[in-house]
Amino acid sequence: MHEPPPYQQPQHPLPPTFGHYKPRRALWDTLWDNKAVRVGGLVLLLALCGLIILALVREQTGTEGFLVGLGLAVLPVPLLIAAFRWMDRVEPKPWRNLAFAFAWGSCAATLVSLLANGYATKWLLTTVDVAQGADASTWGATFVAPVVEESGKAAAVLLLYLFRRRDFNGIVDGVVIAGITATGFAFTENILYLGNAFASDQSFGYSGLRSTTAATFFVRVLMSPFAHPLFTSMTGLGFGIAAALPQRRRVLRVLIPVLALLTAMLLHGVWNGSASLPGAGFLVVYALFMVPVFGVLTWLTIWSRQNELRTLRAHLPAYQAAGWLTPPEPLALSSMRARGIARDLARRTGGPAAARTVAEYISFATSLAFLRHRAYRGTPAPDFTAREQELLHHLWHRKSVAQPALAQATAAVPVPFAAGAPIPPTGVPVRGWGAPVPPGAGPGYGPAGQYR
Template sequence: MPRATRPLQLPHRVPRTAGAVRTYVLVVLLGACGIAILELVREQTGTPGFFVGLGLALLPVAPLLAAFRWVGRAAPHPWAQLSFCFGWGACAAALIAILANSFATQWIAAATADPSDADQLGSVAIAPVVEESAKAAALLLVFLFRRRQFSGPSDGFVMAGFTATGFAFTENILYLGNAFDEDVENGTGVLDSVTAATFFVRGVMSPFAHPLFTVATGLGFGAAALAVRRTRRIGLPLLGLAAAMGLHALWNSSSDLGESGFYVVYGCVMVPVFGLLSWLAVWIRRRRLRAVAGELAAYADAGWLNPAEVPALASMPARSLARALARSTGGRPAGRAVALYEADAAALALLRHRARTGGPAREPDFAWRERELLRRLWLRRATAGPALSRAAVLEDLLPPWFDPLGPLDGPSAVGRVRGGLAPGPIPQGRLPRQVPAPRRSGPVPSAMTTGPP
């Protein structure tokens, strides 16, 4: 059959029975851990303290999740994966930590004469190791079973942040609930209450503490995803985990360094590290958007994308505007189609970027994955293409020499996007030309170099 008349087909989807079973097991496991940890916390805080702690602990959760979601918006993660990370931190990791810390503290207290030594040693030496290892388990599971979702440090940054935010949420319920119970017993007023002081320290001054520690582990896993040598794939996550444990231990020991110890560690360590990671988050986001723009240019030249879409896909304001434009004309289904188109385009760009910079060893299934993403883009292009092209014009992303009133066909066309006019429908059964395979030290097999099925 001639290539120009081949029908548009999606890649064959292989049944994923094993993946469905793993998902079911994880959901059941997290549900059981959630019920167990909530009951343990309620027993320690009492029912009134539990609900007060729950309400106060919820307050910093939304801003933290929004911040980490912002970092990953250049190539958004599936909500199911982020929900797993948050659930693991809030349920499984918290349950492991509370049981292991209690056992270790009791064992140390039985082996020493002074119980205060057990609390101090448990806080500085035991808790950081147990808690950071429990949180790192979520990243390890994603790294092993969803390696495709680990495309670089940005993914480790986001997933670590969601996991640690879930852990801090459960831990804050315990601390705030106990503080409220203490205030009830002592009849303390609101202004000088332990609950208010605890919330100020944990919810206002340092809500980023646990995420800051675990992000070090996430960056280690993200760097390992880009490594070719096995020693680096193993050593980099361990190095990140060791850094997380060290920061956690230093933070926990601040209360034992005298009256000013907390403020010294907070001002000299936590704030600078937080500033460094904030800068790193912005840099990672900008770097990803530059990669999206650079890699998608090859697909635009081949006709898979409208050239005006490329700057729009590399701009977060333009992406948001395109979704709004689609919703205004086609309703929520059109907005959803544009959002999926944007996510698939970003995934395609990063896939090609990894293959180009890392070679065949990094992306052994590049051809199949590229074909899958291109077909998904092709199916939604009639809806998403005009919206993105118009957003590029409205955001002034096109260079002055770019003619927005050019012809509607051809690989250099932008279409009539000014004044509400958009490119016409995509011809069915006719596919764009081939895309050159990305090259590094050797060729990477590309689905588009051999033509679609």
């Protein structure tokens, strides 16, 4: 074989005005790059899963049982969502992320779990002795269901971690996404359990407080509405820790979410297995194991939320020193009470539109602090500069309304903050600022394309 001759520059290259070569792209690649197509396909998939799960649940419970189960299962949902939204008040996640998580849990994860658990239970019943049929059901609930269900719910957390990385910064984000996903899963599962219980009561003529429906409602809705959110929050905790690790810790960024998922499966298995314990075994597991774990997770989430406020207090002074923020703003933005007062002041003086402007200003400033914090801890976003410029642009156009309200809120709520505290070095300069922005100057690009 002869080697090809070396490449030589042509003596008469084509003129610069000649059209550039555009390689043909596969139809799938073209569609995948279209955001509307991706979103539409995801919505269609979740809607199809919802219709299938609706048909399956209605087939098992009957129309009347389905309606009763739906009415009872929806009761804890607003309270759980409100609790997770409260945890996420420092940097609220976009509603589209939360809606996706809830829809995935209530439709996709439930459908996969219902089908997989059904096949696994049938397999166990056909491979064990008939006299041990009850043991087969217990084994399925203890060892099969936790693996299937927690894997299905973890898929939502993984997808948002991979494709909405900008909104995934730490422990609180992971716990909130996982909790919302598990809330949706528990909602659909409760419809099935409560609907079956009601159908059973109708068949045997039971009613009142002694009915199976009342007992199921007490155990699943009143006594343990946090069960599924607690299990899946362990998975979210692992992804949150991984999100905070530097890029160079690749092994830990994979290992920690896997260990967290195994922990969620273990907790789920212990919970399901305790239902088959004799006597008061279930109550003992509930009081001595599940409640303390729930308390520790709640404390950790609240501590992480306070740590997020400290992040704002540490990194926003860099932008104040450069002239983008006024001195009171790092104080006000690091206090939830001051934030609320600023929104109320804006609403009283400028109406709902002004309050919305202040809320947007707070959101953009919070995102700016977290963006800089990621650079400080060694995990800068690949689009750090462009994202920083975008956030500063939004702040500049809202500062005339937001800054006076935040200044008044700081005066009303003293915030413990060490004046003149050192600004953490991030290794990434505040873009385009050799000096504070002069009064009256607007946002724009300075020399060398820097945003000022």
